[in-house]
Amino acid sequence: xxxxxxxxxxxxxxxxxxxxxxxxxxxxxxxxxxxxxxxxxxxxxxxxxxxxxxxxxxxxxxxxxxxxxxxxxxxxxxxxxxxxxxxxxxxxxxxxxxxxxxxxxxxxxxxxxxxxxxxxxxxxxxxxxxxxxxxxxxxxxxxxxxxxxxxxxxxxxxxxxxxxxxxxxxxxxxxxxxxxxxxxxxxxxxxxxxxxxxxxxxxxxxxxxxxxxxxxxxxxxxxxxxxxxxxxxxxxxxxxxxxxxxxxxxxxxxxxxxxxxxxxxxxxxxxxxxxxxxxxxxxxxxxx
Numbered sequence: 029x030x031x032x033x034x035x036x037x038x039x040x041x042x043x044x045x046x047x048x049x050x051x052x053x054x055x056x057x058x059x060x061x062x063x064x065x066x067x068x069x070x071x072x073x074x075x076x077x078x079x080x081x082x083x084x085x086x087x088x089x090x091x092x093x094x095x096x097x098x099x100x101x102x103x104x105x106x107x108x109x110x111x112x113x114x115x116x117x118x119x120x121x122x123x124x125x126x127x128x129x130x131x132x133x134x135x136x137x138x139x140x141x142x143x144x145x146x147x148x149x150x151x152x153x154x155x156x157x158x159x160x161x162x163x164x165x166x167x168x169x170x171x172x173x174x175x176x177x178x179x180x181x182x183x184x185x186x187x188x189x190x191x192x193x194x195x196x197x198x199x200x201x202x203x204x205x206x207x208x209x210x211x212x213x214x215x216x217x218x219x220x221x222x223x224x225x226x227x228x229x230x231x232x233x234x235x236x237x238x239x240x241x242x243x244x245x246x247x248x249x250x251x252x253x254x255x256x257x258x259x260x261x262x263x264x265x266x267x268x269x270x271x272x273x274x275x276x277x278x279x280x281x282x283x284x285x286x287x288x289x290x291x292x293x294x295x296x297x298x299x300x301x302x303x304x305x306x307x308x309x310x311x312x313x314x315x316x
Contacts, residue, residue, distance in 0.1 A: 043073040048088045052076070055095070056112050060189055061246050061270035064112070075111040082107070106191040113189065113265075117161045119168075119202065120209035122260065125289060125309065126165060133256070133287075134173045141180075149181040153254045153281060156262035157186030160197025160240060161206055166258070167234040168214045177233065185251070187243035197240040200230040245274045253283040263294040272299055284315040 044052065052072060053064040064072055076088060083104075085091050098104050120126050141147040150170065154163040163186040174180055186197055207215060207228050219228040230238075243249055245262065259278060263271050275296065278288070288303065288311045290296055303311040 062265040110190045117158045118206040119161045119165045130169050151183045151254045153257045154186040155259045157188050159193050163238050167237050168218045172214050182237040184238045186240040194240045200235050201227050248277040248280050256287045258289045260291040282313040286313045
C-alpha cells in the first residue's frame with residue numbers, strides 16, 4: 029500500500045510555490061548556470077517530486093534543506109542536477125555538422141598527415157557530452173575514415189556535469205533510439221549488438237580513444253589545447269553573462285587554429301571575440 033507521503037507526492041497538483049521556485053532556480057543558476065523560469069514550474073515540480081519520493085520527504089522545503097546540508101559532490105547532488113538538466117541526445121545529432129566533419133574536416137586532416145607523419149594526431153573535446161553520444165559519433169566517424177588507425181594518436185575527451193551521465197558514457201552502450209541515425213556501415217563495423225538486439229556497445233578501438241570526466245562548464249578546464257571543440261545544445265540554457273563566462277573558459281583550451289562547433293540555434297557569434305566565422309555554427313580561434 030502506498031504511504032501517505034507517496035500518496036501526497038502522487039498528486040500532480042503539488043507544485044513549487046513562488047518562493048520555492050525562486051530558491052531552487054537560484055540554486056541551479058549558481059551551480060550550473062542554467063536559468064529556470066516560472067514557465068518551467070510544472071517541469072521542475074515534477075522532477076523534484078521524484079527526488080522527494082526517493083528520499084521519503086513530503087515537502088520541497090525539506091528537500092532544499094537536505095541539499096544545503098549535503099556536500100555538492102555527493103550522490104544526491106548529482107541526482108538533483110541530473111533531474112533539473114536535460115539529457116536528450118543521440119548519435120549523429122545535427123547531421124549537417126557531421127557531414128562537414130566527415131567530408132571536410134577529416135579529409136583535410138588526412139591530407140595534411142599524408143606528407144607529415146607528425147600530423148597524425150587529433151585531440152577533440154565534447155564539452156557537454158551527456159551520455160557520450162557525441163563523443164562516439166566523433167570516434168566512429170574517425171575510425172571509418174582512417175585506413176590505418178594504429179598510426180594515429182586519437183584523443184576524444186568528453187565532459188559533463190552529471191556523474192551518472194559520465195558512467196553511462198564510460199559504459200559505451202546505447203539503445204536503439206540513440207543509434208537510429210548511425211550509418212549502417214559504421215554501426216556494423218564499430219558497435220557490437222547485444223544478444224537480444226536492444227543495445228549496441230562501442231568496440232574497444234573507439235573506447236580506447238575516449239575519456240570521460242566530470243566537469244562544470246562554469247569552471248576552466250586545465251588541459252592541453254584541442255584541435256576541435258564541440259560545444260553544442262547547452263548554451264541555449266544560459267544567459268548572456270554565463271555564456272560569456274563559459275566561452276572564456278573554453279578559450280583556455282584553444283590555440284590559434286582550434287575550431288569551435290556550436291549548436292545551430294545557440295546565437296553565440298556576437299560573443300566570440302578573436303574568432304573567424306566559417307559557418308553559422310563553426311568558428312576558428314585566432315587568439316586573444
